[in-house]
Amino acid sequence: MTTQRTSGRRKQALAAAAAVAALLTTAACGGGSDDGDGGSKNGAAGFDAANNKVAQASLAKKGGTLKFGAAQDADSWDTTRGYYGMMWNFARYYSRQLVTNKAEPGKAGAELTPDLATGLAKVTDDGKTYTYTLRDGVTWEDGKPITSKDVKYGIERVWAQDVLSGGPTYLKDVLDPNGTYKGPYKDTSADKLGLKAIETPDDKTIVFKLPKANSDFEEMLGLISASPVRQDKDTKAKYQLHPFSSGPYKFESYNPGKDLTLVRNTSWKQESDPVRKAYPDKITIQFFSDANQLDQRLISGDLDLDLNQTGMSPQGRTTALKQHKANLDNPVSGYIRYAVFPQSVKPFDNIECRKAVIYGADHVSLQTARGGPVAGGDIGTNMLPPSVPGSEGQKYDPYELNGANKNGNVAKAKEALKACGQPNGFKTTIAVRNNKPVEVATAQSLQASLKKIGITAEIDQYDGSQTSGIIGSPENVKKKGYGIIIMGWGPDFPSVQGYGLPLWSSKYIQQSGNNNYALINDKTIDGLFDSYVNTLDDAGKAKIATEINHKVMEGAYYLPFVFEKFINWRSDNLANVYTTDGYSGQYDFVNLGLKNPQK
Amino acid sequence: MTAPLHEPTAEAAPSAAEEAAVATAGAKAVQGRSLGRIAWERLKRDKLALTGGVVVLVLIVIALLAPVITNLVGQDPNEYHEDLIDPLFGTPTGSLGGVSGDHLLGVEPVNGRDIFARILYGARISLLVGFMSAVVAVILGTVLGILAGFFGGWVDSLISRVMDGLLAFPQLLFIIALVSVMPNEMLGLTGTGVRVFVMILVIGFFGWPYIGRVVRGQTLSLREREYVEAARSLGAGRLYILFKELLPNLVAPIVVYTTMMIPTNILTEAALSFLGVGVKPPTASWGQMLSSAIDYFESDPMYMVVPGVAIFITVLAFNLFGDGVRDALDPKGSR
Numbered sequence: 001m002t003t004q005r006t007s008g009r010r011k012q013a014l015a016a017a018a019a020v021a022a023l024l025t026t027a028a029c030g031g032g033s034d035d036g037d038g039g040s041k042n043g044a045a046g047f048d049a050a051n052n053k054v055a056q057a058s059l060a061k062k063g064g065t066l067k068f069g070a071a072q073d074a075d076s077w078d079t080t081r082g083y084y085g086m087m088w089n090f091a092r093y094y095s096r097q098l099v100t101n102k103a104e105p106g107k108a109g110a111e112l113t114p115d116l117a118t119g120l121a122k123v124t125d126d127g128k129t130y131t132y133t134l135r136d137g138v139t140w141e142d143g144k145p146i147t148s149k150d151v152k153y154g155i156e157r158v159w160a161q162d163v164l165s166g167g168p169t170y171l172k173d174v175l176d177p178n179g180t181y182k183g184p185y186k187d188t189s190a191d192k193l194g195l196k197a198i199e200t201p202d203d204k205t206i207v208f209k210l211p212k213a214n215s216d217f218e219e220m221l222g223l224i225s226a227s228p229v230r231q232d233k234d235t236k237a238k239y240q241l242h243p244f245s246s247g248p249y250k251f252e253s254y255n256p257g258k259d260l261t262l263v264r265n266t267s268w269k270q271e272s273d274p275v276r277k278a279y280p281d282k283i284t285i286q287f288f289s290d291a292n293q294l295d296q297r298l299i300s301g302d303l304d305l306d307l308n309q310t311g312m313s314p315q316g317r318t319t320a321l322k323q324h325k326a327n328l329d330n331p332v333s334g335y336i337r338y339a340v341f342p343q344s345v346k347p348f349d350n351i352e353c354r355k356a357v358i359y360g361a362d363h364v365s366l367q368t369a370r371g372g373p374v375a376g377g378d379i380g381t382n383m384l385p386p387s388v389p390g391s392e393g394q395k396y397d398p399y400e401l402n403g404a405n406k407n408g409n410v411a412k413a414k415e416a417l418k419a420c421g422q423p424n425g426f427k428t429t430i431a432v433r434n435n436k437p438v439e440v441a442t443a444q445s446l447q448a449s450l451k452k453i454g455i456t457a458e459i460d461q462y463d464g465s466q467t468s469g470i471i472g473s474p475e476n477v478k479k480k481g482y483g484i485i486i487m488g489w490g491p492d493f494p495s496v497q498g499y500g501l502p503l504w505s506s507k508y509i510q511q512s513g514n515n516n517y518a519l520i521n522d523k524t525i526d527g528l529f530d531s532y533v534n535t536l537d538d539a540g541k542a543k544i545a546t547e548i549n550h551k552v553m554e555g556a557y558y559l560p561f562v563f564e565k566f567i568n569w570r571s572d573n574l575a576n577v578y579t580t581d582g583y584s585g586q587y588d589f590v591n592l593g594l595k596n597p598q599k
Numbered sequence: 600m601t602a603p604l605h606e607p608t609a610e611a612a613p614s615a616a617e618e619a620a621v622a623t624a625g626a627k628a629v630q631g632r633s634l635g636r637i638a639w640e641r642l643k644r645d646k647l648a649l650t651g652g653v654v655v656l657v658l659i660v661i662a663l664l665a666p667v668i669t670n671l672v673g674q675d676p677n678e679y680h681e682d683l684i685d686p687l688f689g690t691p692t693g694s695l696g697g698v699s700g701d702h703l704l705g706v707e708p709v710n711g712r713d714i715f716a717r718i719l720y721g722a723r724i725s726l727l728v729g730f731m732s733a734v735v736a737v738i739l740g741t742v743l744g745i746l747a748g749f750f751g752g753w754v755d756s757l758i759s760r761v762m763d764g765l766l767a768f769p770q771l772l773f774i775i776a777l778v779s780v781m782p783n784e785m786l787g788l789t790g791t792g793v794r795v796f797v798m799i800l801v802i803g804f805f806g807w808p809y810i811g812r813v814v815r816g817q818t819l820s821l822r823e824r825e826y827v828e829a830a831r832s833l834g835a836g837r838l839y840i841l842f843k844e845l846l847p848n849l850v851a852p853i854v855v856y857t858t859m860m861i862p863t864n865i866l867t868e869a870a871l872s873f874l875g876v877g878v879k880p881p882t883a884s885w886g887q888m889l890s891s892a893i894d895y896f897e898s899d900p901m902y903m904v905v906p907g908v909a910i911f912i913t914v915l916a917f918n919l920f921g922d923g924v925r926d927a928l929d930p931k932g933s934r
Contacts, residue, residue: 318898372686
């Protein structure tokens with residue numbers, strides 16, 4: 001899934017005045033450490049107490065207002081259009097799906113469990129037919145029952161990319177690979193349910209007929225973009241301002257970039273929903289233009305947690321680690337941060353030149369630039385995130401990035417340069433988003449270590465909000481000579497397909513919005529993805545995932561920096577907190593509760 | 600600020616105080632002193648301005664000798680010292696942002712680059728952009744201002760309207776937009792070279808109307824003076840009058856404006872670098888250091904203080920010196 005933008009340079013500029021003022025007034029930061037790893041006197045559960053395990057489940061009480069803060073609004077709150085991980089996580093408050101991620105900590109949180117459906121799919125016809133039956137008593141916010149036709153209509157909206165752009169399109173690609181259906185808004189049938197691949201024999205039954213088997217299909221149905229939408233409530237592009245709720249909460253008000261308030265959906269019945277606990281009465285989000293301000297409000301206890309879940313900024317992180325360690329968790333995010341080498345830019349068409357950069361880079365320095373081992377993550381050694389089945393973590397380290405070559409291996413890099421026919425090094429350009437200070441820091445680190453092996457790298461900081469048109473356009477990448485692109489990627493769903501298909505499949509090379517930056521066009525990798533979708537057993541799937549990862553690493557297309565980790569804040573008042581691999585190490589929002597609802 | 604009015608008669612008629620001074624000298628014969636000499640005498644007596652001037656000189660020397668000085672100290676501005684960084688917090692170990700015998704002003708958070716070396720190298724960018732853009736502005740402003748004032752009529756109208764337009768132009772926004780569409784290579788320059796070149800041109804280009812207006816006003820009042828009339832009636836050509844009669848009398852206001860403009864330009868450069876459209880990394884610049892210090896202002900305040908103080912001292916020194924020069928060149932000044 002795509003990453004969110006944190007506050008940009010311009011915003012930093014505005015913050016500068018405040019920063020200087022604060023600097024002048026900060027005499028001394030008082031207060032010693034009030035807590036260790038075992039919990040604090042304020043009631044916080046302790047460092048890492050909610051990381052892959054449930055913290056203080058028994059203390060959660062019904063009622064109260066759960067207060068989120070965020071430096072970044074969602075890309076869209078429309079269930080069809082959202083692509084940010086935190087939006088998917090939050091959308092479970094007001095939307096339900098046939099199946100969804102288990103409300104459990106860690107790895108189990110990435111497994112599927114029935115939600116609107118009575119059970120997981122009945123798969124027949126060699127993995128080409130999926131049948132679900134809907135639960136009794138599931139209703140919309142006006143009390144009308146949710147039908148299989150609503151589910152079908154909600155999924156059909158994915159086809160209307162011209163009106164509802166932005167969300168994942170896996171369902172469209174799998175159910176209608178040739179693009180014969182034109183979407184519900186151009187549908188000529190009376191009920192607008194013209195998509196042949198989904199059948200709704202009655203209001204309780206829904207049948208998916210795939211033209212070709214895909215072993216991850218049910219994972220795709222677990223995405224928020226597979227949520228039901230009721231036709232008479234579909235306001236098209238405006239739907240994102242007020243999605244019609246099928247979950248335990250409904251929209252009360254939403255001012256984009258300012259605040260959002262959800263209140264209880266009184267039509268939702270606890271007994272119809274095995275996943276959601278719905279502790280608080282009200283859920284609010286307050287948006288900030290400045291991440292430092294947000295961190296201060298978290299630390300002061302005004303807010304319960306960060307909606308964005310991308311870690312605290314360096315300032316707040318330092319204060320929190322020194323004084324409020326018991327309020328912090330340090331989960332692995334599922335993201336890999338890396339540099340990628342477009343083969344269209346010379347001399348990166350030559351594998352030896354790519355290897356030279358991989359060997360020449362100082363991996364400890366890159367890790368420090370990302371925030372160090374705690375706030376940045378472990379040194380990345382390959383391209384499959386630890387949360388994806390088939391990954392081997394740091395055990396698979398073909399270039400010894402976490403071993404002998406940790407601090408860069410000048411001799412090996414020079415050897416590779418010689419083999420590449422560039423014994424004296426060469427000139428290239430590093431492309432990096434200008435609104436991510438941490439990425440700029442990694443670019444500078446890379447630049448410094450490449451200089452030692454004779455590679456002169458220029459850093460080009462491009463407008464981070466224009467990613468898809470700048471580095472997503474292979475033509476522009478070639479024109480600008482971006483030999484090294486700094487990026488990051490996390491899985492849409494925990495499988496090699498949900499992570500790597502857009503990055504490594506030749507079919508995903510696009511003229512704009514491209515994510516296969518390296519322009520990998522390898523028949524073996526394409527073939528492995530083809531056989532992956534036909535493999536239905538988990539062990540077989542994991543084995544292919546491992547193989548794909550090895551092929552990608554052997555091609556030296558990527559220089560991984562870190563298996564990313566975050567420092568995330570949870571307030572003293574939060575209960576039943578746990579991180580889940582289903583949402584990239586974020587807290588599972590939907591089941592958070594408050595200890596003291598009056599606070 | 601109004602332009603100091605320069606009276607050409609100052610040369611012929613020294614102030615009362617000076618006359619007294621000359622009289623008490625007694626034995627010395629009364630002799631005419633040049634304008635420059637009078638100004639210098641006055642400037643020498645202005646302690647504050649002299650201090651400013653000395654600091655400016657020192658800064659220039661430091662900037663020119665930056666590679667030599669950093670070599671002597673044994674530090675490179677772009678070398679990483681991650682062993683001096685606390686991996687948990689990303690801030691330097693040791694007190695005051697890692698100040699030590701090796702690193703006189705401490706090291707940067709995250710990468711541990713030597714702040715002393717980066718400040719010295721940053722001075723080069725600041726002064727280079729500050730001076731060169733002032734030169735661009737002075738040349739454009741003087742030529743166009745004198746033309747507008749001397750010829751009047753439609754030439755004056757045209758140039759004056761252009762100046763009005765430029766003064767109303769959102770300079771900062773324009774540069775930010777320009778930098779994002781600028782090529783990485785031009786005129787044989789790459790990367791930082793291109794950025795510095797463009798910054799000098801753009802800051803200079805937007806700065807000339809300030810000088811242009813003053814020069815135009817002065818020219819307007821001077822061209823009707825008797826000595827100009829006299830030259831004209833003796834058959835002097837336009838070019839002669841422009842360069843021999845008018846220009847020398849415009850030197851004083853131009854010098855004053857130049858010294859006042861340099862610190863403003865230095866601040867503009869710092870602002871641009873702060874916004875990320877100045878020089879490219881890893882080239883050191885004060886504005887850029889300030890901008891990256893925001894994330895550490897609480898945990899490592901030294902990192903923000905050092906470049907802040909550097910900018911402060913530089914701008915203050917230039918302003919003090921500029922004020923002194925203005926006072927010294929002001930014929931109405933009593934000192």
